[in-house]
Amino acid sequence: MNAVKTKDKLKEIVKTLRVDVVKSLAEAGSGHLGASLGLADVFAVLYFHIMRHDPQNPGWEERDRLILSIGHVAPVYYAALARSGYFSVEELKTLRKLGSRLQGHPGRDHGLPGIELSAGSLGQGLSVAVGMALAAKLDRRSWRVYSIHGDGEMQEGSVWEAAMSAAHHKLDNLTALIDRNFVQIDGETSRVMEIEPLKEKWEAFGWKVFQCDGNDTEALIETYSKARAVAGQPSVIIARTKMGKGVKTIEDDYRWHGKAPSPEEAEDFIKQIEDENV
Numbered sequence: 001m002n003a004v005k006t007k008d009k010l011k012e013i014v015k016t017l018r019v020d021v022v023k024s025l026a027e028a029g030s031g032h033l034g035a036s037l038g039l040a041d042v043f044a045v046l047y048f049h050i051m052r053h054d055p056q057n058p059g060w061e062e063r064d065r066l067i068l069s070i071g072h073v074a075p076v077y078y079a080a081l082a083r084s085g086y087f088s089v090e091e092l093k094t095l096r097k098l099g100s101r102l103q104g105h106p107g108r109d110h111g112l113p114g115i116e117l118s119a120g121s122l123g124q125g126l127s128v129a130v131g132m133a134l135a136a137k138l139d140r141r142s143w144r145v146y147s148i149h150g151d152g153e154m155q156e157g158s159v160w161e162a163a164m165s166a167a168h169h170k171l172d173n174l175t176a177l178i179d180r181n182f183v184q185i186d187g188e189t190s191r192v193m194e195i196e197p198l199k200e201k202w203e204a205f206g207w208k209v210f211q212c213d214g215n216d217t218e219a220l221i222e223t224y225s226k227a228r229a230v231a232g233q234p235s236v237i238i239a240r241t242k243m244g245k246g247v248k249t250i251e252d253d254y255r256w257h258g259k260a261p262s263p264e265e266a267e268d269f270i271k272q273i274e275d276e277n278v
């Protein structure tokens with residue numbers, strides 16, 4: 001698909017994704033709001049600018065793969081897929097409904113086009129991403145793998161085993177992104193289990209590390225472009241985001257990790273998103 005070029009258009013898409021998230025969660029009455037809002041810029045940049053993909057042909061062999069390890073941000077994933085044209089925007093209303101293709105965590109066997117991995121058990125996505133990137137290398141294919149992880153996931157040992165393996169195999173066709181919002185379900189990451197110094201850890205594991213503002217579409221585009229140019233080693237972007245971004249009254253509040261807005265709150269949140277000056 002053609003990349004969206006203009007800055008304003010991308011920012012408009014980010015807002016649209018955030019509004020979709022709030023609406024679908026309010027309709028469902030449950031779901032994960034905070035990080036879904038915080039990652040809207042990343043999803044907009046990947047699906048509308050960076051990734052090579054074709055919504056009309058979801059199984060296209062040459063497509064770039066998005067491995068979503070942080071499966072509970074499914075609402076923003078679904079919104080990005082729908083707005084890209086994988087399925088109708090109308091279907092977003094079925095989030096978490098019985099029999100829906102849009103379950104609380106993405107499942108490959110629910111028949112929803114565009115889903116690469118059934119996710120929800122945290123800490124597993126990087127291993128899958130490494131396997132896919134290695135397969136592309138072995139087959140001498142040019143497609144790339146992009147993965148998205150929560151910062152809380154950095155507390156999982158399997159992440160580091162996968163990280164070691166990616167560097168060993170020199171997987172420069174893999175770019176991971178860490179949603180560095182400093183919070184997880186139970187509070188601040190530093191309180192639950194400190195993960196710093198994160199940059200130094202990834203470097204020690206042989207990765208090229210980038211850091212950027214994950215709520216700045218231009219910074220993300222620039223950083224992804226640099227990551228794509230890295231040769232001989234995998235790359236990771238530590239992206240500083242705000243949980244609940246776009247809704248000022250809940251930003252950085254971990255209590256909105258897994259909570260849905262009431263209909264009245266949703267109305268207020270949507271207004272805040274639309275009024276935000278970006």
Ligand SMILES: [Mg+2]
Nearest residue numbers: 151152183184
């Ligand atoms: Mg987090």
